[in-house]
Amino acid sequence: MEGDIVQMGAYIGAGLACTGMGGAALGVGHVAGNFLAGALRNPSAAGGQTATLFIGIAFAEALGIFSFLVALLLMFAV
Amino acid sequence: MATEAQGAAEGGLVFHPMDQFMVKPLFGDGAVGIFTLTNVTFWMALTVLAIFGLLVLGTSGRATIPTRTQSIAELAYDFIRKMVEDVAGKDGLVFFPYIMTLFLFILFANILGLLPMAFTTTSHIAVTAVLAMLVFLTVTIVGFVKNGAGFLGLFWVSSAPLPLRPILALIEVISYFVRPVSHSIRLAGNMMAGHAVIKVFAAFAPMIVISTGIGLVVTPLSILAISTIYALEVLVACIQAYVFTILTCVYLKDALHPHH
Amino acid sequence: MATAPQEAASGPGLPQLDFTTFGNQIFWLAIALVATYFILSRIALPRIAAVLAERQGSITNDLAAAEDLKAKAVEAEAAYNKALADARAEAQTIIAQAKAEIKADLDKAMAKADAEISARAAEGEKKIAEIRANAMESVKAVAKDTAAEIVAAMGGKADGRTVTAAVNARMKG
Numbered sequence: 001m002e003g004d005i006v007q008m009g010a011y012i013g014a015g016l017a018c019t020g021m022g023g024a025a026l027g028v029g030h031v032a033g034n035f036l037a038g039a040l041r042n043p044s045a046a047g048g049q050t051a052t053l054f055i056g057i058a059f060a061e062a063l064g065i066f067s068f069l070v071a072l073l074l075m076f077a078v
Numbered sequence: 079m080a081t082e083a084q085g086a087a088e089g090g091l092v093f094h095p096m097d098q099f100m101v102k103p104l105f106g107d108g109a110v111g112i113f114t115l116t117n118v119t120f121w122m123a124l125t126v127l128a129i130f131g132l133l134v135l136g137t138s139g140r141a142t143i144p145t146r147t148q149s150i151a152e153l154a155y156d157f158i159r160k161m162v163e164d165v166a167g168k169d170g171l172v173f174f175p176y177i178m179t180l181f182l183f184i185l186f187a188n189i190l191g192l193l194p195m196a197f198t199t200t201s202h203i204a205v206t207a208v209l210a211m212l213v214f215l216t217v218t219i220v221g222f223v224k225n226g227a228g229f230l231g232l233f234w235v236s237s238a239p240l241p242l243r244p245i246l247a248l249i250e251v252i253s254y255f256v257r258p259v260s261h262s263i264r265l266a267g268n269m270m271a272g273h274a275v276i277k278v279f280a281a282f283a284p285m286i287v288i289s290t291g292i293g294l295v296v297t298p299l300s301i302l303a304i305s306t307i308y309a310l311e312v313l314v315a316c317i318q319a320y321v322f323t324i325l326t327c328v329y330l331k332d333a334l335h336p337h338h
Numbered sequence: 339m340a341t342a343p344q345e346a347a348s349g350p351g352l353p354q355l356d357f358t359t360f361g362n363q364i365f366w367l368a369i370a371l372v373a374t375y376f377i378l379s380r381i382a383l384p385r386i387a388a389v390l391a392e393r394q395g396s397i398t399n400d401l402a403a404a405e406d407l408k409a410k411a412v413e414a415e416a417a418y419n420k421a422l423a424d425a426r427a428e429a430q431t432i433i434a435q436a437k438a439e440i441k442a443d444l445d446k447a448m449a450k451a452d453a454e455i456s457a458r459a460a461e462g463e464k465k466i467a468e469i470r471a472n473a474m475e476s477v478k479a480v481a482k483d484t485a486a487e488i489v490a491a492m493g494g495k496a497d498g499r500t501v502t503a504a505v506n507a508r509m510k511g
Contacts, residue, residue, distance in 0.1 A: 054321055057321075065268060076096065076351045101359035126370050133378065182378070209367075
């Protein structure tokens, strides 16, 4: 195994960056779960808030995508 | 991945999850210049044709009682129009054709990209960055043209306590300039991630050819996984088009009515 | 692992970060977007808007027509009810008339019957009176004869006039 240490570091870093996607998963689940809880409390108001739900999910998910992107950059671009 | 591909050449499995995103000339094998006909050209043309087919050919009957295709087109029209009106307000309707263009282009590019062997144009940061920068520039220009310097009030949160306002302004400015970045990378990243995952599972699928014992377990599992992820990707393709569009509307609302 | 750097160098790395293809992508994207924009804003959107407006119009028209028909139906029902009430009132008057006529006839017939009955009763009474008078006469004659006989038997000579007067006085008393 006479690989170079930069490569190793990049791969380890990529693996670590992937943990960020777990955070995004938590965030998305949190948003959706809270929406559902609120929607069950007041179903009549839920319909108008689906747009807000998707915006919230999109923001939470974007950060997970960022970590995915960092992983990809470390794998392929560094 | 490169090393794995190398190692797989001996083992038999071939991992090339990123090869599907390569821009290649349609004819020949030369370099890719600006005007070269590439798979980008092909799939974008297909996207435009699909939009043309749905919204122009589909509605050519102009029927009062719509056909199936026409009612899909009307559904898309109503959906986006209502979104623009609800989120950006009545005066946002000027931008309705523009937003409709973005939505339909992204939706069809995403869905066409899910066809097997397809090239997903929206998985490229170059493409999504142009789309996001268009939105960003539109919002900024419209904001300043409509409100003049008052548009800067967007960054000055007047409802916050005075000492906090400069800090909040800094954060708001940063988040304003991060918008096009997150806007474009969200779309490209979602597309890229899903397709890459499908390709990784696809690479596991021929395991049964290499080793029957492991293959009996791995091959059905990976085929199941491909189907599941594919279904998820269909959902993601639609949701990302929706999210891109609704965020455009939200940003437009900021430009049209900067004082919340 | 040893071959990795060479591969990375020769391979394209991440295709999304291959800047040589950016110009191409952006060029074709611009063409596609402009084409889509013109297709939508020139042909598709005005057409769909027209179709939707037309549908809205015809729905409004149909609703108005339905409203008219409903009003007509209500009118027709009112007319029907009115006709029904009229017919009923007419029937009532006809019944009252018939009743009055019948009653008049009945009264006339009753009066006639009454008159007849009283006439017959009077006739009967007259006959009874006659019979009684006849009987009285017979009784008087018998009494006169008997009285004359009795007087003769007692040896007297009965004066007819006296006997008659005496019998008449007794009969009255």
